[in-house]
Amino acid sequence: xxxxxxxxxxxxxxxxxxxxxxxxxxxxxxxxxxxxxxxxxxxxxxxxxxxxxxxxxxxxxxxxxxxxxxxxxxxxxxxxxxxxxxxxxxxxxxxxxxxxxxxxxxxxxxxxxxxxxxxxxxxxxxxxxxxxxxxxxxxxxxxxxxxxxxxxxxxxxxxxxxxxxxxxxxxxxxxxxxxxxxxxxxxxxxxxxxxxxxxxxxxxxxxxxxxxxxxxxxxxxxxxxxxxxxxxxxxxxxxxxxxxxxxxxxxxxxxxxxxxxxxxxxxxxxxxxxxxxxxxxxxxxxxxxxxxxxxxxxxxxxxxxxxxxxxxxxxxxxxxxxxxxxxxxxxxxxxxxxxxxxxxxxxxxxxxxxxxxxxxxxxxxxxxxxxxxxxxxxxxx
Amino acid sequence: xxxxxxxxxxxxxxxxxxxxxxxxxxxxxxxxxxxxxxxxxxxxxxxxxxxxxxxxxxxxxxxxxxxxxxxxxxxxxxxxxxxxxxxxxxxxxxxxxxxxxxxxxxxxxxxxxxxxxxxxxxxxxxxxxxxxxxx
Ligand SMILES: [Zn+2]
Numbered sequence: 001x002x003x004x005x006x007x008x009x010x011x012x013x014x015x016x017x018x019x020x021x022x023x024x025x026x027x028x029x030x031x032x033x034x035x036x037x038x039x040x041x042x043x044x045x046x047x048x049x050x051x052x053x054x055x056x057x058x059x060x061x062x063x064x065x066x067x068x069x070x071x072x073x074x075x076x077x078x079x080x081x082x083x084x085x086x087x088x089x090x091x092x093x094x095x096x097x098x099x100x101x102x103x104x105x106x107x108x109x110x111x112x113x114x115x116x117x118x119x120x121x122x123x124x125x126x127x128x129x130x131x132x133x134x135x136x137x138x139x140x141x142x143x144x145x146x147x148x149x150x151x152x153x154x155x156x157x158x159x160x161x162x163x164x165x166x167x168x169x170x171x172x173x174x175x176x177x178x179x180x181x182x183x184x185x186x187x188x189x190x191x192x193x194x195x196x197x198x199x200x201x202x203x204x205x206x207x208x209x210x211x212x213x214x215x216x217x218x219x220x221x222x223x224x225x226x227x228x229x230x231x232x233x234x235x236x237x238x239x240x241x242x243x244x245x246x247x248x249x250x251x252x253x254x255x256x257x258x259x260x261x262x263x264x265x266x267x268x269x270x271x272x273x274x275x276x277x278x279x280x281x282x283x284x285x286x287x288x289x290x291x292x293x294x295x296x297x298x299x300x301x302x303x304x305x306x307x308x309x310x311x312x313x314x315x316x317x318x319x320x321x322x323x324x325x326x327x328x329x330x331x332x333x334x335x336x337x338x339x340x341x342x343x344x345x346x347x348x349x350x351x352x353x354x355x356x357x358x359x360x361x362x363x364x365x366x367x368x369x370x371x372x373x374x375x376x377x378x379x380x381x
Numbered sequence: 382x383x384x385x386x387x388x389x390x391x392x393x394x395x396x397x398x399x400x401x402x403x404x405x406x407x408x409x410x411x412x413x414x415x416x417x418x419x420x421x422x423x424x425x426x427x428x429x430x431x432x433x434x435x436x437x438x439x440x441x442x443x444x445x446x447x448x449x450x451x452x453x454x455x456x457x458x459x460x461x462x463x464x465x466x467x468x469x470x471x472x473x474x475x476x477x478x479x480x481x482x483x484x485x486x487x488x489x490x491x492x493x494x495x496x497x498x499x500x501x502x503x504x505x506x507x508x509x510x511x512x513x514x515x516x
Contacts, residue, residue: 140444193445
């Protein structure tokens with residue numbers, strides 16, 4: 001198996017873009033990544049494009065827009081994990097020796113999709129959905145128990161949102177660039193108690209892309225290749241095996257496999273982008289990703305360990321809460337942020353001397369499973 | 382009067398006082414599942430017996446939902462009820478305005494109207510805080 005490096009990344013600004021069609025957003029991100037890698041579109045041998053709401057063969061429309069046709073191109077849907085899945089598949093196509101250069105794109109345009117503004121109705125046969133479950137309720141149920149069992153306050157949970165919005169102010173790609181106070185977060189309208197609006201990530205349009213080559217060819221393109229030290233993707237297990245709804249077994253197992261693959265541990269991670277779809281997720285993921293023991297996660301946040309300037313800054317991009325959550329693009333956007341961090345190109349939000357970075361996404365609801373899919377990537381320079 | 386129909390066949394039997402949720406127990410590995418199935422999801426064995434689950438359980442967690450829903454007018458409450466068999470059941474929770482919900486409280490199964498569908502009244506299981514001094 002060959003070592004794989006990322007030689008170029010690109011992203012759109014995240015936000016709500018009713019005037020931009022999905023293929024236009026995807027093309028913008030792909031073009032940026034191609035330019036960043038210093039290659040020409042014709043160099044690409046294969047592509048993966050992740051998308052949920054854009055309709056069939058959107059990858060062909062995205063890449064057709066910038067002159068890439070007549071290659072092996074696969075479209076991917078894996079809910080919030082779609083973008084990370086595209087990176088994982090591109091990683092394998094290089095690692096296995098099948099191809100020498102390819103692109104992974106994630107794109108979402110919720111505003112222009114038929115889903116926009118619609119009530120999301122449960123799939124036929126989805127019993128919990130019919131009985132009133134929804135995506136926010138699922139996490140509100142976890143949060144209620146989390147607060148109760150571990151004596152965690154809403155103010156402490158809101159601190160996650162405060163931190164990530166502060167980081168978002170320093171990221172030109174972020175959907176929101178505005179600081180929030182604990183009061184604003186807790187006084188925003190209740191969605192599913194105890195989750196209020198500003199504890200949730202927004203609905204976001206945007207795209208991101210990454211270009212991968214074998215590490216031993218990377219020097220041809222760049223003096224700053226970023227190595228993919230681990231790439232792990234897992235589907236969810238049955239909920240009846242899920243003992244504790246405040247701890248994601250999927251994330252924990254996936255992270256452990258990734259650390260093993262990289263030959264690294266949580267203590268080696270210098271910067272992390274994790275799935276903060278809801279503020280409380282971030283605290284739970286600190287534990288599952290091994291950054292601290294159970295019961296220490298609030299202290300990690302309050303002591304500034306996960307702030308910029310701390311030992312493991314988390315969600316320097318603003319995270320899903322502030323940068324936004326363009327579903328299938330999020331996994332690739334995380335990789336772009338971490339590549340910039342490892343190259344020292346993250347501007348005001350730069351983590352000094354970052355060498356090892358971890359990206360984590362999880363999502364997709366299926367009745368009877370913990371969740372749909374989870375992915376962890378570890379990058380290093 | 383409207384015809385009463387269960388919101389799904391095979392999930393429960395009987396009505397309020399003597400009704401129960403229908404689960405299944407695997408004779409091979411002992412796993413209890415709800416709803417029941419043809420095969421055990423734990424060991425994939427096919428030797429399952431249908432069982433009536435306990436009518437009383439404890440509130441594992443809950444939320445008051447303020448979002449629009451296909452069948453329910455917000456705000457409404459939902460939660461996971463942990464039954465003595467070790468099974469967690471997702472359910473509408475009723476009576477939360479009168480009896481403030483608390484994790485760990487005793488809950489009792491009821492069968493009530495869930496929503497109307499044209500000429501039919503769709504009936505299903507809900508849980509309410511136990512009011513007779515516990516389970
Ligand atoms: Zn079994």
